[in-house]
Amino acid sequence: MNNLFRSAARCLRSGSAVCVPRQTDGRSQWASVRLLCSAADLQKNLGEMVKKDKVVVFMKGTPAQPMCGFSNAVVQILRMHGVDNYAAYNVLEDQDLRQGVKDFSNWPTIPQVYFNGEFVGGCDILLQMHQNGDLVEELKKLGIRSAVLDAEKESK
Amino acid sequence: MLPSVLRCVRPISSHPALTRPFAHFRPHMDPDPSRPVQRAITTKLTDALKPDHLEVHNESHMHAVPPGSESHFRVLVVSSKFEGLPLIQRHRLVNETLKEELSSCVHALAIQAKTPEQWQSNPTMAKSPPCMGGSKGDHTVEEKLKAGRE
Secondary structure (H helix, E strand, O other): OHHHHHHHHHHHHOOOOOEEEOOOOOOOOEEEHHHHOOHHHHHHHHHHHHHHOOEEEEEOEOOOOEOOHHHHHHHHHHHHOOOOOOEEEEHHHOHHHHHHHHHHHOOOOOOEEEEOOEEEEOHHHHHHHHHHOHHHHHHHHOOOOOHHHHHHHHHO | OHHHHHHHOOOHHHOHHHHOOOOOOOOOOOOOOOOHHHHHHHHHHHHHHOOOEEEEEEOHHHOOOOOOOOOEEEEEEEOHHHOOOOHHHHHHHHHHHOHHHHHOOOOEEEEEEEOHHHHHHOOOOOOOOOOOOOOOOOHHHHHHHHHHHO
16 A cells, blocks of 8 residues: 555646546546545655755646646746755645645645745745745755845846 | 506506516526625625725636626725735735635635735736636635625
8 A cells, every 4th residue: 555655646746647447436537546545644745745845835736738827927936946856746636635635734735835945825925925035045954045046146 | 448448557667566677586696786795795894804904806707607707806905904924914914804705605815915015015906917717617616705705
């Protein structure tokens, strides 16, 4: 089960849904692997997921194709700072994940951003951090040099 | 003879049964003009945070939901209760205050939480990004819209 979940988590990083065949359901042959986990398992695995990568985003859609203006704003901000290598989980493909992450973070909306396993906030907070310079500092703490600094350097 | 007949007949346009035949029945697509969700949000934020300035905007019309929905909101709260609190704690305060709405009919809530000093130095409200259609065909949003109308 753990190996299955780990491989599922890896697949989810690329934004694709992970499916396993269900043997008995006549309506649908496929179901998300999350359905095989209990809610408690999901909470435990979310704890691992948010720590596995420096930057983790739970969003609607994918970075290549966001399905929500607020999720897109998070993607654009991270892109502006040159943060390309982050884990993005598409909650639209998994209703258990969608509710599970809200319970895990105790936060009612999507998108949700984690830095080094710590919940940062949603789109509004990330935007304000970007505007007031805090985001550059927080990325620095993660060992990520913001591209915005290089852009500022070039303009001088 | 004709003029007296016309005088006796009540004008059709004023007859209540014809102007509002289904007044007792509110189909799920019919918005509530009294805007109960917006009023609830305004009341709860006012009571809990005693704001110096409060704006509650229904932005549902900017999203892929039926006209008259109360599902997407933007709030600007200026309150001294935010002093000394980091952004995330301020937002959590607002979320907690609107817990009931967020777990039932409100699908999206954009928050700006400022102290009176911050508001004085920058009295502007942020704008929401354009919708990318994520709510369209999203059954959880449909359920929330139904919950708001019941």
